[in-house]
Amino acid sequence: MTAPVVVVGGDAAGMSAAAEARRCDPRRPVIVLERTRHVSYAACGFPYWLGRVVEDRGRLVAHTAERLRERRGIDVRLGAEVVGVDPEARTVRLAEGPPVAYGALVLATGARPVRPPVPGADGPGVLTLRDMDSAIALDAALAGRAGGRVLLVGSGPIGLEMAENLCRRGMAVHLIEALDRLAPALHPDVSAPVAEALDRGCATARHGVRLTRLAARDGGVEAVVDGVAERYDLVLLGTGVRPAAEPAVGAGCRLGERGAVAVDRAGRTSVPGVLAAGDCATAWHRILERDVWMPLATTANRQGRVAGRTACGVDARFPGIVGSWVSEAFGVGFGGTGLDEDAAREAGFRPAAVLRTGRDRSGYMPGVREVRVRLVYDEPTGRLVGGQVSGGGDVSSRLHTLAAAVTAGMTVEDLAGLDFAYAPPLSALRDPLELAAAAVTGDGP
Amino acid sequence: MTAPVVVVGGDAAGMSAAAEARRCDPRRPVIVLERTRHVSYAACGFPYWLGRVVEDRGRLVAHTAERLRERRGIDVRLGAEVVGVDPEARTVRLAEGPPVAYGALVLATGARPVRPPVPGADGPGVLTLRDMDSAIALDAALAGRAGGRVLLVGSGPIGLEMAENLCRRGMAVHLIEALDRLAPALHPDVSAPVAEALDRGCATARHGVRLTRLAARDGGVEAVVDGVAERYDLVLLGTGVRPAAEPAVGAGCRLGERGAVAVDRAGRTSVPGVLAAGDCATAWHRILERDVWMPLATTANRQGRVAGRTACGVDARFPGIVGSWVSEAFGVGFGGTGLDEDAAREAGFRPAAVLRTGRDRSGYMPGVREVRVRLVYDEPTGRLVGGQVSGGGDVSSRLHTLAAAVTAGMTVEDLAGLDFAYAPPLSALRDPLELAAAAVTGDGP
Numbered sequence: 081m082t083a084p085v086v087v088v089g090g091d092a093a094g095m096s097a098a099a100e101a102r103r104c105d106p107r108r109p110v111i112v113l114e115r116t117r118h119v120s121y122a123a124c125g126f127p128y129w130l131g132r133v134v135e136d137r138g139r140l141v142a143h144t145a146e147r148l149r150e151r152r153g154i155d156v157r158l159g160a161e162v163v164g165v166d167p168e169a170r171t172v173r174l175a176e177g178p179p180v181a182y183g184a185l186v187l188a189t190g191a192r193p194v195r196p197p198v199p200g201a202d203g204p205g206v207l208t209l210r211d212m213d214s215a216i217a218l219d220a221a222l223a224g225r226a227g228g229r230v231l232l233v234g235s236g237p238i239g240l241e242m243a244e245n246l247c248r249r250g251m252a253v254h255l256i257e258a259l260d261r262l263a264p265a266l267h268p269d270v271s272a273p274v275a276e277a278l279d280r281g282c283a284t285a286r287h288g289v290r291l292t293r294l295a296a297r298d299g300g301v302e303a304v305v306d307g308v309a310e311r312y313d314l315v316l317l318g319t320g321v322r323p324a325a326e327p328a329v330g331a332g333c334r335l336g337e338r339g340a341v342a343v344d345r346a347g348r349t350s351v352p353g354v355l356a357a358g359d360c361a362t363a364w365h366r367i368l369e370r371d372v373w374m375p376l377a378t379t380a381n382r383q384g385r386v387a388g389r390t391a392c393g394v395d396a397r398f399p400g401i402v403g404s405w406v407s408e409a410f411g412v413g414f415g416g417t418g419l420d421e422d423a424a425r426e427a428g429f430r431p432a433a434v435l436r437t438g439r440d441r442s443g444y445m446p447g448v449r450e451v452r453v454r455l456v457y458d459e460p461t462g463r464l465v466g467g468q469v470s471g472g473g474d475v476s477s478r479l480h481t482l483a484a485a486v487t488a489g490m491t492v493e494d495l496a497g498l499d500f501a502y503a504p505p506l507s508a509l510r511d512p513l514e515l516a517a518a519a520v521t522g523d524g525p
Numbered sequence: 526m527t528a529p530v531v532v533v534g535g536d537a538a539g540m541s542a543a544a545e546a547r548r549c550d551p552r553r554p555v556i557v558l559e560r561t562r563h564v565s566y567a568a569c570g571f572p573y574w575l576g577r578v579v580e581d582r583g584r585l586v587a588h589t590a591e592r593l594r595e596r597r598g599i600d601v602r603l604g605a606e607v608v609g610v611d612p613e614a615r616t617v618r619l620a621e622g623p624p625v626a627y628g629a630l631v632l633a634t635g636a637r638p639v640r641p642p643v644p645g646a647d648g649p650g651v652l653t654l655r656d657m658d659s660a661i662a663l664d665a666a667l668a669g670r671a672g673g674r675v676l677l678v679g680s681g682p683i684g685l686e687m688a689e690n691l692c693r694r695g696m697a698v699h700l701i702e703a704l705d706r707l708a709p710a711l712h713p714d715v716s717a718p719v720a721e722a723l724d725r726g727c728a729t730a731r732h733g734v735r736l737t738r739l740a741a742r743d744g745g746v747e748a749v750v751d752g753v754a755e756r757y758d759l760v761l762l763g764t765g766v767r768p769a770a771e772p773a774v775g776a777g778c779r780l781g782e783r784g785a786v787a788v789d790r791a792g793r794t795s796v797p798g799v800l801a802a803g804d805c806a807t808a809w810h811r812i813l814e815r816d817v818w819m820p821l822a823t824t825a826n827r828q829g830r831v832a833g834r835t836a837c838g839v840d841a842r843f844p845g846i847v848g849s850w851v852s853e854a855f856g857v858g859f860g861g862t863g864l865d866e867d868a869a870r871e872a873g874f875r876p877a878a879v880l881r882t883g884r885d886r887s888g889y890m891p892g893v894r895e896v897r898v899r900l901v902y903d904e905p906t907g908r909l910v911g912g913q914v915s916g917g918g919d920v921s922s923r924l925h926t927l928a929a930a931v932t933a934g935m936t937v938e939d940l941a942g943l944d945f946a947y948a949p950p951l952s953a954l955r956d957p958l959e960l961a962a963a964a965v966t967g968d969g970p
Contacts (some may be wrong), residue, residue, distance in 0.1 A: 125889055125949050133950075139889040237948075313914040366944075378947045381954060385968060399942030406946035415946050444570055444584040474919025476952035483944050488933030497844030499928050500813075501851035501860050502823045503682075504570050505578075507921035509826060523830065 083183025084109035084155075085391045086172055088327055090119030091211070092377050093358025094188030095143075096384025098154050100426050101186075104392040110153075110288045111159040111180060113172065118212035119145050124377050126215040127238070130222065131245025135272065137216075141482050153504040162174040162189075162283030165331035167351045172327075173235060184353055184391035187328050187341060188384060191321035191359035191375050200294030205301040206315045209242065209413025221314050225229045226250035228313035231303050232283075235262045237407035237414075240274065244368035244409045246316075254312070255285040257304055262287050265405075266414055269435045272469040277410035321375060336362040340373040347352040347387035355390055357383035364400035366487060367419055367465060368427050376405060403466070404483045406476045414477030418466025421456055429458040429465055434492075434519050440473025442504035449473055455482075455492060462491035462520070468502065469512075481513060528628025529554035529600075530836045531617055533607050533772055535564030535742060536656070538803025539633030540588075541829025542836065543599050546631075549837040554572055555598075556625060558605040558617065563657035564590050569822050571660040572683070575667065576690025578892045583660075593870055595689040607634075610776035612796045617772075629798055629836035632773050632786060633829060636766035636804035636820050641678065645739030650746040654687065666759050671695035673758035676748050677728075679706040680735060682852035682859075684763030685719065689854045691761075692727035699757070701750055702732040710850075711859055714880045715899050715913040722855035766820060768805045781807040785818040790842045792832035800835055802828035809845035811932060813872050821850060845866050848911070849928045851921045858920030863911025874903040874910055879937075879964050883957025885918025887949035894918055898961040900927075900937060907936035907965070914957075926958060937965040 087094045090112045098116065101110050112119065118141075125140045145156040164173035171179040193208035195201040207218050230246050232239055235257040246253045255278070257264065262278065262285055263271040278285045286305075293304040300313045323340040323387040325333075334350035335340035341349055341356040345364055349356050358380030362371035379401055389396035406415030424431035435454045442448065449472020456466040467482040469475050485495050496517035502509050510518070530546040532539045535557045544556050557564065563586075570585045578584065585656065609618035616624040628853050636850020638653035652663050666675075675691050677684055680702040689812035691698045700723070702709065707723065707730055708716040723730045731750075738749040745758045768785040770778075779795035781787035786794055786801040787904040790809055794801050803825030807816035824846055851860030864957040869876035880899045901911040912927040914920050941962035947954050955963070 111550055114663045122887065122889065122949070122954075124947070124954075125887060127950055128890065133891060134889050178653075208532065238653055241948075376947070377954060378945060400944070404944040404946035406948045407946055408950050413948075413951055415948070417944065417946065440565065442570060443572065444567065444579050446578060474922045476946050476948065477919045477922030477926060477956075480943065480948045480956065480958070481922060481929050483946070484926050484933065484935070484940075485930040487930065487939070487943060488935060490929070490933060494932070498925065498932060499845070499847045499849040499862065499923050500823060501849035501862065501924045501928070502569070502821070503686075503851045503858075503860070503921065504567070504573055504852055505853050506858055506919065507568075509569075509822060511922075511925065513925070 082108060083170070083181060084111050085184050085186065086180055086182035087112045087186040087188060088172065089188035089190055090114035090156060091121060091123065091190065092380035093384035093387070094186065095120045096381050097186045097188060097357055097388035099152065100385045100388025101391050102152055102154055104389050104394045108392065109155060111155045111157065113162055113174070113180065114156065114158050116211060116213050117158050119156055119475070120148065121212050122212065126209055127241040127245040130219055130242070131248035133245070133248065140467055153515070162327050165327050165354070167331050167354055170353055183351070184355060186387045186391055187354065187356040187360060188358045189324040189327055189360045192324045193317060194320045194322050195317055196291060196319050198291055198293055201317070203294060203301070204296050206294055206317065208317045209238065210321065218316065222249055224252065225313050227252065229254060229302070231256065231312040231315045232318060233315065233319035234320070235285065235287070236265060236318055236320070237405065237440070240278070240409035241407060242316060242318060243278065243283045244281060253283035255283050256289050256291060257287040258290060260288045263414065264273060266416065266468055266470065267420070267454055268471045270389070270414065270452050273412050273450070273452060273470050274409065274414050277412040281410040303406045321359070323373065325360055328354070328356055328360065336371050336373070338373040342371060346390045347383060347398065348390065355387040357387040365399040366402050368423065374401060374403060402483055402486050404479055406479055413472070414470035415475055415479050416466065416468035417479050417483040419456060420466060421442060424456055424458070424465045429463070430460055431456050431465065432459040432517055436512065436516040436519050438510065438515045439508045440471070441507060442509065445504050451512040453512045455516045455520070457492045457520065460491055462473065464490050464492055478513060492517045496521045496523055527553060528615070529556050530629050530631065531625055531627035531913055532557045532631040532633060533617065534633035534635055535559035535601060535824060536566060536568065536635065537825035538829035538832070539631065541826050542631045542633060542802055544597065545598055545830040545833025547597055549834050549839045553837065554600060556600040556602065556936065558607055558619070558625065559601065559603050560606045560719050561656060561658050564601055564603070564605050564841045565593065566657050568656065571654055572690040575660065575687070576693035578690070578693065585645070604788045607772050607819035610772050610799065612776050612799055615798055616896065617725050627798070629800060631832045631836055632799065632801040632805060633756040633803045634769040634772055634805045638762060639765045639767050640762055641764050642735060643736055643738055644837070646762070648739060649741050649747070651762065653762045654683065655766065659780040663761065667694055667696065670758050672697065674699060676701065676746070676760045677755040677763060679763035679765070680730065681710060681765070682850065683764055684722070686852060687761060687763060687856035688723065688728045689726060698728035700728050701734050701736060702730070703735060705733045707732050711861065711913055711915065712865070712899050715859065715897050715915045716858050718895070718897060718915050719854065721857050722857040725917060726855040732951040764802070768818065770805055773801055773805065781816050781818070783818040787816060791835045792828060792843065793835065800832040801831040809843060811845040811847050813868065816950045819846060847928055847931050851924055851926055855869055857915060858917070859915035860920055861911065861913035862924050864901060865911060869901055869903070869910045875905055876901050877904040879961055880962050881957065881961040883950065883955065883960045884953045885916070886952060887954065890949050896923070896957040898957045898967070900961045902937045902965065907938055909935050909937055909940055923958060937962045941968055
């Protein structure tokens with residue numbers, strides 16, 4: 081079988097699929113069709129390059145197209161825009177040049193920014209951040225504008241990361257959030273330290289405000305917020321993304337939640353020979369026990385590897401997600417895993433929640449930081465179904481412990497009774513996770 | 526029932542037991558008999574006070590005896606040395622003063638240092654670190670001796686923490702270890718970064734050497750190591766501890782592993798009315814499914830609370846340990862959880878191990894550190910039975926994730942498929958734990 085594995089999209093999911101296909105079947109050609117001039121970059125690192133925490137943009141590129149061709153034998157084609165898929169003939173049509181035949185096709189077309197439905201939202205000076213080209217454009221727009229004013233729309237994780245990094249870049253950042261609080265993915269009890277850190281930073285932040293118009297003005301952008309017009313040097317939209325599913329739609333693939341390409345655990349779409357992975361595709365949620373759309377780099381990477389194997393006829397199965405995510409802004413980490421109360425109810429649980437504040441290390445050690453933990457559990461059974469963490473210490477690894485507990489079906493009692501390791505500079509005698517769980521079981525303050 | 530709960534020993538386990546008894550039954554008298562003048566201190570913090578990372582020794586004291594008496598109504602008696610227990614009469618005899626009657630007795634007598642069997646090991650200038658008095662004595666011995674030479678015997682976690690903190694105190698530290706490597710509780714693959722960090726620090730370290738004699742000399746101590754005599758300003762022994770089980774032996778309590786007081790999951794000894802908790806007692810191991818002796822502050826704290834409840838007639842059950850411990854020295858964290866290969870074999874598993882080095886955050890982020898992970902799993906079933914971690918990042922929380930996985934009976938495949946959260950400054954796209962597990966399942970580099 082020599083018909084190539086063709087991958088559309090050359091970043092997280094696509095390049096993982098290509099590399100895995102190459103690894104599983106070294107004799108089979110692997111072709112990557114990438115619309116832009118950039119492949120295999122760490123998009124999650126863009127805020128840190130824009131803030132010059134990472135000085136060299138090249139550091140975000142894992143492998144160049146040349147290197148992938150020469151060292152790995154992956155036929156990476158840049159500037160190759162897919163305009164159609166013919167699943168009967170098993171060919172992909174490009175904007176330019178002859179069609180490309182495939183044996184298996186992996187669609188890894190990612191997601192694209194959503195612009196808010198206000199006049200001027202796609203006008204000059206109104207930018208988004210998604211792929212490498214958008215990062216380069218934003219960098220160019222910032223060049224020589226230190227001290228300028230940026231209106232940042234949206235306070236999701238990437239909005240908050242950008243707020244911090246635009247401050248680092250010397251900009252005056254004005255963050256607005258339409259919802260009734262900042263960092264709306266977090267419960268207010270958990271997001272409070274994030275909002276406080278933002279206040280201490282260079283940024284001003286307002287929530288519950290309405291952006292109604294954007295318009296080019298004096299080389300910048302005039303924005304009308306709650307009826308008041310102000311001029312900014314530029315506007316950055318952090319108002320979410322949607323699946324880039326056009327090639328899949330053209331191929332006749334069934335769509336799932338939020339318009340993402342529906343895939344099974346092996347990465348197969350509803351169309352034979354067509355697979356999908358990453359931000360354009362759905363992902364199996366292990367606790368909800370259904371497909372969801374939650375575009376994240378970790379999932380893209382993993383689904384890409386699964387699709388690469390499936391494309392080669394090797395058995396592979398995406399283990400599923402539990403909804404783990406994490407971010408950091410202004411020195412405060414925050415994130416979550418599992419279900420919140422609404423999702424828990426939808427899944428048939430009877431959720432209750434508990435909040436406790438603990439410490440990341442012994443209280444007498446220098447640098448001790450507060451850690452907030454909010455656990456969501458099924459009240460009748462005590463089963464832990466989710467949690468959120470914010471504050472100091474390693475929020476990420478603390479979430480991994482919660483993810484393990486949620487995935488394993490542990491109860492709050494199991495978590496309270498977990499054998500936590502302790503050393504004064506590294507942890508507290510009672511970990512914040514233990515304290516939160518023990519508050520439910522009655523074994524704690 | 527008004528016969529008091531009497532607790533022998535006023536630190537981690539004892540004070541936890543007393544506080545919990547007070548909480549469960551506010552009407553019942555609670556008496557704490559403490560041999561020394563100090564209660565309720567954080568012994569794990571001594572190295573950091575001695576190294577002046579913590580300036581004020583008072584910061585290590587959670588509650589003073591006065592405060593415990595006045596605010597909590599716990600009758601703390603200092604300088605009260607127990608010399609015998611009469612379980613028939615339910616009384617405790619003291620070195621001075623009348624016997625104390627009890628309804629329930631909690632023995633929390635801790636552990637005491639083992640001195641190596643060499644001449645002079647209990648002579649002047651040869652110190653140990655265990656309780657507050659020993660920390661004060663060591664501090665006094667260090668005062669005015671900056672630049673002096675310390676011989677540190679033993680490279681367990683406390684030895685290594687003391688090596689770092691004696692360096693901070695300005696001492697020239699000479700560490701010796703009798704076994705064939707430093708940090709012998711760790712597998713050599715995991716301990717390598719610890720040994721390297723020690724080399725970069727102020728300390729010199731030798732392993733596989735024999736201490737054969739200690740003798741007072743010129744206001745210091747002459748030590749003979751591998752036949753060569755050298756003079757040190759002082760010698761600090763970090764050669765382990767043994768249970769302080771004398772009152773329990775006197776009461777007729779059955780002893781368990783390593784001479785620790787055998788207790789059930791509720792904290793009961795073999796003698797009616799007599800409980801034990803903490804470093805003097807055994808602890809249920811959840812994976813080995815038997816009682817072990819592994820004296821640690823976390824266990825002492827938890828067993829103390831269980832014993833306090835049991836003493837009041839409230840149902841309580843110690844959940845057991847999986848052997849989690851962690852430490853840090855010279856900026857490198859290290860620790861373990863679960864079983865090593867030998868213990869795994871003893872428990873009927875057929876162990877295999879895998880080692881992988883990953884990163885604590887994205888490779889392009891400043892401050893990125895290596896993390897080593899070694900997993901031990903049952904080869905036929907893939908069940909994860911233990912692991913060790915060393916390096917940067919939050920070694921402690923990473924061990925908690927492993928502890929959760931081991932406790933829940935997860936396989937390496939389960940761990941490899943866990944939904945890890947990722948953000949460049951906080952974690953790696955593939956966590957070191959995931960990389961190690963994926964190396965077993967074939968889904969990794």
